Amino acid sequence: MSDRLPGAVRPLVAFPTLLRQNGFAVAPEQTTSFLQAVDLLGPRSVEHLRKAAVATLAPHPEQRERFDALFDMHFLGALAEGGEEEWAPDEDVSVQEDSGTREVLIGEEVNESGRAATEAEALSARRLAEPDDTDTLRRFARDLPDALPRRRGYRRARSRRGATVDLAGSLRAAIRHDGEVMSLKRLRRTTRPRPLLLLIDVSGSMKERTDAHLALAHTIVHAAPRVEVFTLGTRLTRVTRALRRRNRHQALAEAAGLVADWDGGTRIGDALAAFLSVPRYATFVRGAVVVLLSDGLERGDPAALITAVHRLAARAHRIDWLSPLAGDPEFRPETQVLRAVRPYIDSLADGSTTARACRHILSIGRTRAA
Amino acid sequence: MALRTTVAGISSPEALAEALRSAMYLADDGIATAGYLALALGKPLLLEGAPGVGKTEAAKALSGILGRQLIRLQCFEGIDAAAALYEWNYPRQMLAIRQAKEDQSIDIYRDDFLIERPMLTALRRPESTVLLIDEIDRSDHEFEAFLLEFLSDFSISIPERGTLRAAERPVVVLTSNRTRELHEALRRRCVYHYIAYPEPEREAQIIMMRSSAVAESTARAIVAAIGRLRQEPLAKPPGVAEAVDWAEAATALAQGGAPWPEAFRRALGAAIKDEEDMAHLRPRFASFIPGFAA
Numbered sequence: 001m002s003d004r005l006p007g008a009v010r011p012l013v014a015f016p017t018l019l020r021q022n023g024f025a026v027a028p029e030q031t032t033s034f035l036q037a038v039d040l041l042g043p044r045s046v047e048h049l050r051k052a053a054v055a056t057l058a059p060h061p062e063q064r065e066r067f068d069a070l071f072d073m074h075f076l077g078a079l080a081e082g083g084e085e086e087w088a089p090d091e092d093v094s095v096q097e098d099s100g101t102r103e104v105l106i107g108e109e110v111n112e113s114g115r116a117a118t119e120a121e122a123l124s125a126r127r128l129a130e131p132d133d134t135d136t137l138r139r140f141a142r143d144l145p146d147a148l149p150r151r152r153g154y155r156r157a158r159s160r161r162g163a164t165v166d167l168a169g170s171l172r173a174a175i176r177h178d179g180e181v182m183s184l185k186r187l188r189r190t191t192r193p194r195p196l197l198l199l200i201d202v203s204g205s206m207k208e209r210t211d212a213h214l215a216l217a218h219t220i221v222h223a224a225p226r227v228e229v230f231t232l233g234t235r236l237t238r239v240t241r242a243l244r245r246r247n248r249h250q251a252l253a254e255a256a257g258l259v260a261d262w263d264g265g266t267r268i269g270d271a272l273a274a275f276l277s278v279p280r281y282a283t284f285v286r287g288a289v290v291v292l293l294s295d296g297l298e299r300g301d302p303a304a305l306i307t308a309v310h311r312l313a314a315r316a317h318r319i320d321w322l323s324p325l326a327g328d329p330e331f332r333p334e335t336q337v338l339r340a341v342r343p344y345i346d347s348l349a350d351g352s353t354t355a356r357a358c359r360h361i362l363s364i365g366r367t368r369a370a
Numbered sequence: 371m372a373l374r375t376t377v378a379g380i381s382s383p384e385a386l387a388e389a390l391r392s393a394m395y396l397a398d399d400g401i402a403t404a405g406y407l408a409l410a411l412g413k414p415l416l417l418e419g420a421p422g423v424g425k426t427e428a429a430k431a432l433s434g435i436l437g438r439q440l441i442r443l444q445c446f447e448g449i450d451a452a453a454a455l456y457e458w459n460y461p462r463q464m465l466a467i468r469q470a471k472e473d474q475s476i477d478i479y480r481d482d483f484l485i486e487r488p489m490l491t492a493l494r495r496p497e498s499t500v501l502l503i504d505e506i507d508r509s510d511h512e513f514e515a516f517l518l519e520f521l522s523d524f525s526i527s528i529p530e531r532g533t534l535r536a537a538e539r540p541v542v543v544l545t546s547n548r549t550r551e552l553h554e555a556l557r558r559r560c561v562y563h564y565i566a567y568p569e570p571e572r573e574a575q576i577i578m579m580r581s582s583a584v585a586e587s588t589a590r591a592i593v594a595a596i597g598r599l600r601q602e603p604l605a606k607p608p609g610v611a612e613a614v615d616w617a618e619a620a621t622a623l624a625q626g627g628a629p630w631p632e633a634f635r636r637a638l639g640a641a642i643k644d645e646e647d648m649a650h651l652r653p654r655f656a657s658f659i660p661g662f663a664a
Contacts, residue, residue: 154448
């Protein structure tokens with residue numbers, strides 16, 4: 001293809017490069033497919049070009065808006081807005097995907113206290129300072145894979161005693177003995193680690209801990225196989241994909257850019273309800289270990305929080321509530337919310353320092369679920 | 371690489387959309403383009419979308435218009451090569467060994483001891499099959515990694531037999547409900563399309579096409595109601611399949627003599643299948659069921 005009109009092809013090849021510079025993952029073979037697709041469809045119009053690009057370069061649905069903006073900028077010379085949305089404070093908890101936005105209405109009744117919390121909502125971008133828990137986190141990352149609670153999986157492995165007969169293995173053994181079956185080999189079901197769901201409260205009252213919590217989340221995302229991380233405040237933001245960047249500094253910076261409700265009001269109940277009403281997110285909870293990092297100081301409707309935790313508990317394997325307040329020896333879980341929620345959660349533990357939070361998370365696999 | 375521009379008489383996305391329509395599948399621009407590109411480039415087609423938007427239907431329609439047999443591989447957690455690719459018929463092998471005479475050698479890795487599973491079938495007869503790997507997100511990472519080899523060069527290795535390569539690139543459709551994210555390596559081997567809920571006009575047409583008993587006015591009312599339902603915070607928002615079921619169920623009840631708003635309400639179970647969702651909707655019936663008075 002390159003022997004024909006390289007000049008005309010150049011902008012086409014440059015587009016995947018532009019995407020890569022903007023954080024899209026595009027493989028060289030996808031560029032090739034893109035060029036072939038353009039050739040096939042015939043560049044009859046820009047829309048054909050766009051369709052070819054979407055089909056072959058495969059942007060995630062949440063990235064689509066940004067993808068289109070970059071496409072327009074590149075091929076139509078439109079001014080790039082880069083998909084950065086203006087955030088207007090509104091009365092509903094909105095759900096934010098890693099790249100791109102999605103609003104989920106959480107019902108028309110907004111309670112008075114919720115409204116008050118909304119008014120206090122301070123949307124601000126913030127730089128995350130790198131916390132000084134590097135050593136703790138490194139040790140935590142090493143120990144975590146073995147410490148996660150496990151459940152019975154559907155894969156089988158050879159074992160001396162097991163429920164099913166390993167036909168392939170028995171046959172292979174029999175061949176060695178001229179077709180005489182001396183003993184049956186057996187298989188048992190293996191276990192696999194449960195998924196982990198981390199819900200981080202980023203409201204004003206948790207201000208001192210959020211940086212450390214995100215660093216902890218970053219460590220967990222890289223140490224455990226199936227992890228999802230969301231931040232809760234007045235909004236719900238999924239930060240899992242941002243935290244997948246290996247470099248902690250970059251990952252935290254990207255996550256910080258996504259979360260729009262740093263240190264704002266506290267409406268965890270509504271944020272959790274919004275979380276559960278997105279079916280795709282709700283499936284993350286099934287059979288998972290849910291770790292909620294929050295002080296439980298709810299300014300919205302306590303009933304919403306209680307219902308949400310109840311619904312979480314019905315789906316999750318267990319819920320661990322880590323509160324920074326629990327570090328205080330005087331701490332009594334006597335607030336209305338905590339008392340009502342207590343029957344649904346498996347443990348309410350001390351999350352006042354990273355080391356203590358780490359220790360608790362490592363201990364989850366050892367305790368038996370209630 | 372020379373590109374095939376015409377596959378099975380289909381030479382453009384528009385032609386594919388037209389053919390799919392004759393197979394009772396209304397395709398939008400995006401899926402027609404992605405489908406055509408997948409056929410022409412010989413790449414697998416990855417369809418993602420919420421449950422019930424017609425991902426599996428698309429694969430069925432595609433196999434229909436190509437006149438090929440659809441081989442469906444339903445994924446589940448723990449699916450492995452023995453379920454997806456091939457398995458040896460161990461009892462028969464064992465019997466053959468036992469029955470063989472003393473000095474007679476026997477090949478227990480012959481074809482008649484091999485049990486074909488969907489992926490091997492598609493590989494052996496690529497010209498007459500469409501392979502549907504359904505709900506890939508249900509499988510685990512091990513299986514996804516295993517698929518990579520298959521999807522990149524359409525060859526598989528059976529240790530006892532050597533490597534098997536497809537004579538031509540088979541048509542493969544993968545679907546995912548996005549309950550988890552697929553590995554980037556898998557995504558980039560495929561032509562990708564995200565199926566969103568269809569716009570109201572097309573959804574009404576789909577309902578009428580799928581079920582000839584449903585009147586146009588019913589279809590439109592259902593589509594409007596379904597659109598409103600999808601705005602509600604439901605655990606299971608109704609998909610296109612549910613819309614069709616609801617329309618059919620309501621039509622059946624109305625033909626049995628029930629008045630319309632009542633028929634819509636009583637048939638709602640065809641669209642909403644979660645008690646919590648139903649409890650949420652019960653006080654709101656009037657807002658989406660046309661003519662319903664609380």
